[in-house]
Amino acid sequence: MRKVNVTLHEGRNHLLVKISEWMGAHGFSARFATMDGQPVEGLTYDPVPATITYIGTWLVNGVYENSNRSTRLSTDYLGGETYVKPSEHDPAPDGTWELGIGGYPFDIGALFNHGDWVFSDTIQEVDPPVLFYNLFSCGPGRFTDKNYLAGSYIFHTTYGLITIASSKSGSMLYFKDFTEPLGEGKSIGEAFYLWFKKQAPYQEWEKEWYYGMVICGDPTLRLIHGSTNTPSIKIVKPSNSIYLFDSVLLPFYRPVVIGDITVEAMVTNPGMGIVNVTFMIDGEIKSVDDTPPYNYLLDDRHIGKCRIDVVAVDKLGNKAVGSTEVAVLNLNII
The missing domain is CATH 2.60.40.10 (Immunoglobulins)
Incomplete structure (x- = not known):
């Protein structure tokens, strides 16, 4: 989510907002609010935006033990937490409040059923012995940002040579269309071109998903198989x-x-x-x-x-x- 400052002048204001979303049912999801996050009085939307329920941002903290097994989780047994509106990294009874992203209702089990987050700083510290990355995430190829992830794999590690990433929302899908020509000896740039070409003709969601894909590094690189790798x-x-x-x-x-x-x-x-x-x-x-x-x-x-x-x-x-x-x-x- 991104906040954009908007100044409304006296009288009628016309504002056109174009927001590209990831395959959602919502054509646009912009909301206007005052500086303190409150709704703007007298402001209407045309069309009226639907309520966003497919994704939400939550704050999580714990784990806490409840000795009374008959007490339902909906009961406030910790003392006043239902009235607290914390921010990320605010102090909590157990450490700090951490960010959790999920649907509505929030599936806390799914939140913890995966590995930890990977930041660009983490890649630089671990320095993995990997030459090529195809990053399946939104935005790591946004090369106008400082310390962007796709660049960190190349410029701030010992081994990284080339990455494929999206500079916005989206990433690569239908990987076989890319890995097949790559395995046949095509360069990474050629394989990427053949993958992009094979996805055409593009539907609207494909334009939003694939446009903005970039190669960071030398696209003429290809896989080299040693003499032991005979067919x-x-x-x-x-x-x-x-x-x-x-x-x-x-x-x-x-x-x-x-x-x-x-x-x-x-x-x-x-x-x-x-x-x-x-x-x-x-x-x-x-x-x-x-x-x-x-x-x-x-x-x-x-x-x-x-x-x-x-x-x-x-x-x-x-x-x-x-x-x-x-x-x-x-x-x-x-």
């Missing part, structure tokens, strides 16, 4: 089952195929990205697929055993091989 590949179809015309008929101790079968391969740990996957039957190359999902339709006439090999090659030249033996009965007469 792996596995034939996931056919598996240990009996297949009838490309569908599982029943589980079996080995792959048995009747009719055509779509051979499917799954690549894990793609490193800088996979160049292609080659499908071989009994040592003969049948197909080269350069786009996931990797598959090949085995529809040749065949009776008996055959060996299926798949070979994945990544952008660094690393190879991975997966194999299986299959019993095939395909007369290829349909």
